Amino acid sequence: MLNRESQGRTSRRKGGEYTLLRRTRGDVHHHKSRLAAIPFATEQEDRTLACRYEMKYVINEPQALAIMRFVELYLKLDPYSRVQPEGFYPIVSLYLDSPDLRLCRESLEGHKNRFKLRIRSYSDDPHAAVFLEIKRRMNSIIIKSRARMRREDAQNVVSGGVVAPRGYRTDEDALRQFQLYMHSISAGPMVRIRYMRKAYEGDADNRVRVTFDSELAYNIGSVNTFLLNGDGWRVNRVGGIVLEIKFTGRYPIWLNQMVECFGLRSQSMSKYATSIRNSCLQGFCAPKKPILRL
16 A cells, blocks of 8 residues: 655564554554565576666656556566565665766756666665666666675675675676776765565566655665665655656557556656755755755
Protein backbone atom coordinates (compact mmCIF):
# COMPACT_ATOMS: atom_id res chain seq x y z
CA MET A 1 0.00 0.00 0.00
CA LEU A 2 1.32 3.43 -0.87
CA ASN A 3 1.38 5.89 1.97
CA ARG A 4 -0.17 9.26 1.62
CA GLU A 5 1.85 12.30 2.65
CA SER A 6 4.67 10.88 4.78
CA GLN A 7 5.06 12.46 8.20
CA GLY A 8 8.28 10.71 9.13
CA ARG A 9 10.32 7.62 8.66
CA THR A 10 12.67 5.47 10.72
CA SER A 11 13.98 1.95 10.42
CA ARG A 12 15.32 -0.87 12.54
CA ARG A 13 16.61 -4.44 12.42
CA LYS A 14 14.63 -7.27 13.96
CA GLY A 15 15.30 -11.00 13.77
CA GLY A 16 17.95 -10.60 11.07
CA GLU A 17 15.54 -8.79 8.75
CA TYR A 18 15.44 -5.16 7.70
CA THR A 19 12.33 -3.57 9.19
CA LEU A 20 11.17 -0.26 7.79
CA LEU A 21 8.81 1.83 9.87
CA ARG A 22 6.44 3.71 7.60
CA ARG A 23 4.53 6.49 9.37
CA THR A 24 1.30 7.63 7.78
CA ARG A 25 -0.84 10.24 9.50
CA GLY A 26 0.26 9.09 12.94
CA ASP A 27 0.08 5.35 12.21
CA VAL A 28 3.21 3.24 11.96
CA HIS A 29 3.37 0.36 9.48
CA HIS A 30 6.06 -2.32 9.61
CA HIS A 31 7.58 -3.44 6.33
CA LYS A 32 9.90 -6.47 6.44
CA SER A 33 12.19 -7.03 3.50
CA ARG A 34 13.00 -10.63 2.65
CA LEU A 35 15.81 -9.40 0.44
CA ALA A 36 17.95 -9.05 3.56
CA ALA A 37 18.15 -12.83 3.83
CA ILE A 38 19.97 -13.26 0.50
CA PRO A 39 23.60 -14.22 1.31
CA PHE A 40 26.50 -13.00 -0.76
CA ALA A 41 27.31 -16.50 -2.01
CA THR A 42 23.89 -16.69 -3.68
CA GLU A 43 23.86 -15.48 -7.28
CA GLN A 44 21.44 -12.56 -7.46
CA GLU A 45 20.01 -12.07 -10.92
CA ASP A 46 20.56 -8.63 -12.41
CA ARG A 47 17.09 -7.26 -13.23
CA THR A 48 18.41 -4.01 -14.71
CA LEU A 49 18.28 -3.29 -18.44
CA ALA A 50 21.87 -2.59 -19.49
CA CYS A 51 21.00 -0.51 -22.56
CA ARG A 52 17.60 1.09 -22.66
CA TYR A 53 15.35 4.07 -23.20
CA GLU A 54 14.00 5.65 -20.04
CA MET A 55 11.20 8.07 -19.23
CA LYS A 56 10.29 9.51 -15.83
CA TYR A 57 7.11 10.97 -14.42
CA VAL A 58 6.12 12.34 -11.01
CA ILE A 59 2.59 11.23 -10.12
CA ASN A 60 0.28 11.29 -7.11
CA GLU A 61 -0.95 8.26 -5.16
CA PRO A 62 -4.38 7.87 -6.85
CA GLN A 63 -2.65 7.98 -10.24
CA ALA A 64 -0.09 5.41 -9.09
CA LEU A 65 -2.74 2.96 -7.93
CA ALA A 66 -4.69 3.32 -11.19
CA ILE A 67 -1.56 2.99 -13.34
CA MET A 68 -0.52 -0.13 -11.43
CA ARG A 69 -3.84 -1.75 -12.29
CA PHE A 70 -3.30 -0.82 -15.94
CA VAL A 71 0.27 -2.13 -16.01
CA GLU A 72 -0.80 -5.44 -14.45
CA LEU A 73 -2.73 -6.21 -17.64
CA TYR A 74 0.60 -6.44 -19.51
CA LEU A 75 3.42 -7.05 -17.03
CA LYS A 76 4.08 -9.15 -13.92
CA LEU A 77 5.74 -8.12 -10.69
CA ASP A 78 9.48 -8.71 -10.75
CA PRO A 79 10.82 -11.50 -8.47
CA TYR A 80 11.71 -9.10 -5.64
CA SER A 81 8.35 -7.33 -5.57
CA ARG A 82 6.62 -10.70 -5.83
CA VAL A 83 7.85 -11.84 -2.41
CA GLN A 84 6.89 -8.63 -0.57
CA PRO A 85 3.46 -8.41 1.09
CA GLU A 86 2.71 -5.05 -0.58
CA GLY A 87 5.14 -5.42 -3.49
CA PHE A 88 7.61 -2.77 -2.30
CA TYR A 89 11.25 -3.49 -1.50
CA PRO A 90 13.94 -1.10 -0.18
CA ILE A 91 16.82 0.34 -2.19
CA VAL A 92 19.68 2.48 -0.89
CA SER A 93 22.38 4.03 -3.09
CA LEU A 94 25.56 5.83 -2.10
CA TYR A 95 26.31 8.46 -4.77
CA LEU A 96 29.86 9.59 -5.54
CA ASP A 97 30.81 12.92 -7.11
CA SER A 98 33.72 15.31 -7.53
CA PRO A 99 34.43 17.88 -4.78
CA ASP A 100 32.73 20.60 -6.89
CA LEU A 101 29.67 18.39 -7.58
CA ARG A 102 30.36 18.13 -11.30
CA LEU A 103 28.01 15.18 -11.89
CA CYS A 104 25.19 16.82 -9.96
CA ARG A 105 25.57 20.06 -11.91
CA GLU A 106 25.59 18.26 -15.26
CA SER A 107 22.34 16.55 -14.32
CA LEU A 108 20.68 19.80 -13.21
CA GLU A 109 21.88 21.56 -16.37
CA GLY A 110 20.48 18.78 -18.56
CA HIS A 111 23.69 17.70 -20.30
CA LYS A 112 22.87 15.16 -23.01
CA ASN A 113 25.96 13.08 -22.29
CA ARG A 114 26.63 12.50 -18.62
CA PHE A 115 27.12 9.77 -16.04
CA LYS A 116 26.50 8.91 -12.39
CA LEU A 117 28.53 6.77 -9.98
CA ARG A 118 26.76 4.94 -7.19
CA ILE A 119 26.94 1.89 -4.95
CA ARG A 120 23.60 0.17 -4.49
CA SER A 121 22.38 -2.10 -1.72
CA TYR A 122 19.09 -3.78 -0.91
CA SER A 123 19.55 -4.60 2.78
CA ASP A 124 21.75 -4.08 5.82
CA ASP A 125 22.72 -7.75 6.01
CA PRO A 126 26.56 -7.67 6.33
CA HIS A 127 26.78 -10.78 4.14
CA ALA A 128 24.68 -9.35 1.30
CA ALA A 129 26.39 -8.06 -1.84
CA VAL A 130 26.46 -4.45 -2.97
CA PHE A 131 26.68 -3.26 -6.58
CA LEU A 132 29.03 -0.65 -8.04
CA GLU A 133 27.08 1.03 -10.85
CA ILE A 134 27.84 3.43 -13.68
CA LYS A 135 24.74 4.96 -15.23
CA ARG A 136 25.55 6.79 -18.45
CA ARG A 137 23.27 8.86 -20.64
CA MET A 138 24.13 9.26 -24.30
CA ASN A 139 21.47 11.54 -25.78
CA SER A 140 18.25 9.57 -25.16
CA ILE A 141 19.88 6.19 -24.44
CA ILE A 142 20.75 4.94 -20.95
CA ILE A 143 23.70 2.57 -20.62
CA LYS A 144 24.16 0.88 -17.27
CA SER A 145 26.93 -1.39 -16.04
CA ARG A 146 27.51 -2.81 -12.59
CA ALA A 147 29.87 -5.00 -10.61
CA ARG A 148 28.79 -7.14 -7.68
CA MET A 149 31.12 -6.89 -4.67
CA ARG A 150 31.58 -7.75 -1.03
CA ARG A 151 30.88 -4.82 1.24
CA GLU A 152 34.41 -4.57 2.58
CA ASP A 153 35.81 -4.51 -0.97
CA ALA A 154 33.34 -1.79 -2.00
CA GLN A 155 34.39 0.25 1.04
CA ASN A 156 38.00 0.00 -0.13
CA VAL A 157 37.01 1.24 -3.58
CA VAL A 158 35.19 4.24 -2.06
CA SER A 159 38.32 5.02 -0.05
CA GLY A 160 40.33 5.19 -3.27
CA GLY A 161 41.87 1.73 -3.26
CA VAL A 162 42.25 -0.47 -6.33
CA VAL A 163 40.49 -3.75 -5.50
CA ALA A 164 40.72 -7.11 -7.28
CA PRO A 165 37.89 -9.37 -6.01
CA ARG A 166 39.04 -12.66 -4.53
CA GLY A 167 36.85 -15.70 -3.94
CA TYR A 168 33.83 -14.51 -5.91
CA ARG A 169 32.80 -13.60 -9.44
CA THR A 170 31.97 -10.14 -10.71
CA ASP A 171 32.02 -8.09 -13.90
CA GLU A 172 35.67 -7.07 -13.76
CA ASP A 173 35.37 -4.80 -16.80
CA ALA A 174 32.60 -2.85 -15.04
CA LEU A 175 34.70 -2.68 -11.87
CA ARG A 176 37.75 -1.32 -13.68
CA GLN A 177 35.54 1.16 -15.51
CA PHE A 178 34.01 2.34 -12.23
CA GLN A 179 37.43 2.89 -10.71
CA LEU A 180 38.62 4.73 -13.82
CA TYR A 181 35.61 7.07 -13.83
CA MET A 182 35.97 7.62 -10.10
CA HIS A 183 39.65 8.54 -10.24
CA SER A 184 39.19 10.72 -13.34
CA ILE A 185 37.08 13.23 -11.37
CA SER A 186 38.50 12.52 -7.88
CA ALA A 187 35.05 11.29 -6.84
CA GLY A 188 34.12 10.67 -3.24
CA PRO A 189 30.91 9.84 -1.35
CA MET A 190 28.32 12.65 -1.30
CA VAL A 191 24.90 11.36 -0.25
CA ARG A 192 22.90 8.23 0.43
CA ILE A 193 19.44 7.97 -1.11
CA ARG A 194 16.81 5.40 -0.20
CA TYR A 195 13.28 4.62 -1.28
CA MET A 196 10.73 1.84 -1.63
CA ARG A 197 10.28 0.35 -5.10
CA LYS A 198 7.53 -1.68 -6.72
CA ALA A 199 8.60 -3.09 -10.09
CA TYR A 200 6.84 -4.74 -13.01
CA GLU A 201 8.60 -6.33 -15.96
CA GLY A 202 7.95 -8.30 -19.12
CA ASP A 203 9.86 -11.21 -20.66
CA ALA A 204 9.37 -10.41 -24.35
CA ASP A 205 12.30 -9.62 -26.66
CA ASN A 206 11.50 -5.94 -26.25
CA ARG A 207 12.16 -5.83 -22.51
CA VAL A 208 9.88 -3.47 -20.63
CA ARG A 209 10.23 -2.52 -16.97
CA VAL A 210 7.94 -0.15 -15.06
CA THR A 211 8.83 0.95 -11.53
CA PHE A 212 7.14 3.03 -8.82
CA ASP A 213 9.44 4.68 -6.26
CA SER A 214 8.00 6.18 -3.08
CA GLU A 215 9.17 7.43 0.33
CA LEU A 216 12.32 9.05 -1.03
CA ALA A 217 14.82 10.16 1.60
CA TYR A 218 18.43 11.33 1.62
CA ASN A 219 21.27 11.33 4.15
CA ILE A 220 24.41 13.43 3.82
CA GLY A 221 25.85 12.41 7.20
CA SER A 222 28.17 9.40 7.56
CA VAL A 223 27.94 8.85 3.83
CA ASN A 224 30.81 6.38 3.53
CA THR A 225 28.41 3.53 4.16
CA PHE A 226 25.72 1.58 2.33
CA LEU A 227 23.28 1.21 5.23
CA LEU A 228 19.53 1.74 5.00
CA ASN A 229 19.34 2.33 8.75
CA GLY A 230 20.72 5.01 11.02
CA ASP A 231 20.11 8.63 11.89
CA GLY A 232 20.17 11.72 9.70
CA TRP A 233 17.58 10.76 7.08
CA ARG A 234 15.48 13.56 5.63
CA VAL A 235 12.47 13.35 3.34
CA ASN A 236 13.20 14.27 -0.28
CA ARG A 237 9.99 15.98 -1.35
CA VAL A 238 9.86 15.55 -5.10
CA GLY A 239 6.13 16.18 -5.37
CA GLY A 240 4.87 12.63 -5.52
CA ILE A 241 5.77 9.10 -6.56
CA VAL A 242 8.41 8.62 -9.24
CA LEU A 243 7.20 6.48 -12.13
CA GLU A 244 9.89 5.18 -14.48
CA ILE A 245 9.28 3.45 -17.81
CA LYS A 246 12.23 1.56 -19.31
CA PHE A 247 12.33 -0.41 -22.53
CA THR A 248 15.03 -1.81 -24.80
CA GLY A 249 13.44 -1.69 -28.26
CA ARG A 250 10.49 0.11 -29.77
CA TYR A 251 8.01 2.00 -27.63
CA PRO A 252 5.10 -0.40 -26.99
CA ILE A 253 1.67 0.75 -28.17
CA TRP A 254 0.06 -0.06 -24.83
CA LEU A 255 2.53 2.20 -23.00
CA ASN A 256 1.65 5.06 -25.34
CA GLN A 257 -2.03 4.43 -24.63
CA MET A 258 -1.32 4.47 -20.89
CA VAL A 259 0.55 7.77 -21.07
CA GLU A 260 -2.26 9.38 -23.07
CA CYS A 261 -5.00 7.89 -20.90
CA PHE A 262 -3.52 9.25 -17.66
CA GLY A 263 -2.27 12.51 -19.17
CA LEU A 264 1.32 11.83 -18.16
CA ARG A 265 4.12 14.26 -19.04
CA SER A 266 7.69 13.04 -18.90
CA GLN A 267 10.25 15.18 -17.11
CA SER A 268 13.87 15.18 -16.11
CA MET A 269 14.04 14.02 -12.49
CA SER A 270 17.25 12.97 -10.79
CA LYS A 271 16.92 11.54 -7.29
CA TYR A 272 20.58 12.39 -6.70
CA ALA A 273 20.50 15.97 -7.99
CA THR A 274 17.25 16.84 -6.20
CA SER A 275 18.61 15.40 -2.93
CA ILE A 276 21.82 17.45 -3.14
CA ARG A 277 19.96 20.62 -4.13
CA ASN A 278 17.41 20.22 -1.34
CA SER A 279 20.10 19.59 1.25
CA CYS A 280 22.05 22.65 0.11
CA LEU A 281 18.99 24.89 0.12
CA GLN A 282 18.22 23.76 3.66
CA GLY A 283 21.78 24.50 4.79
CA PHE A 284 22.92 20.93 5.38
CA CYS A 285 25.69 21.05 2.74
CA ALA A 286 27.69 24.03 3.95
CA PRO A 287 30.56 24.45 4.32
CA LYS A 288 31.65 21.16 2.73
CA LYS A 289 29.71 21.47 -0.52
CA PRO A 290 28.98 24.47 -2.75
CA ILE A 291 25.47 25.87 -2.76
CA LEU A 292 23.55 24.94 -5.91
CA ARG A 293 21.46 27.84 -7.15
CA LEU A 294 19.88 26.13 -10.16
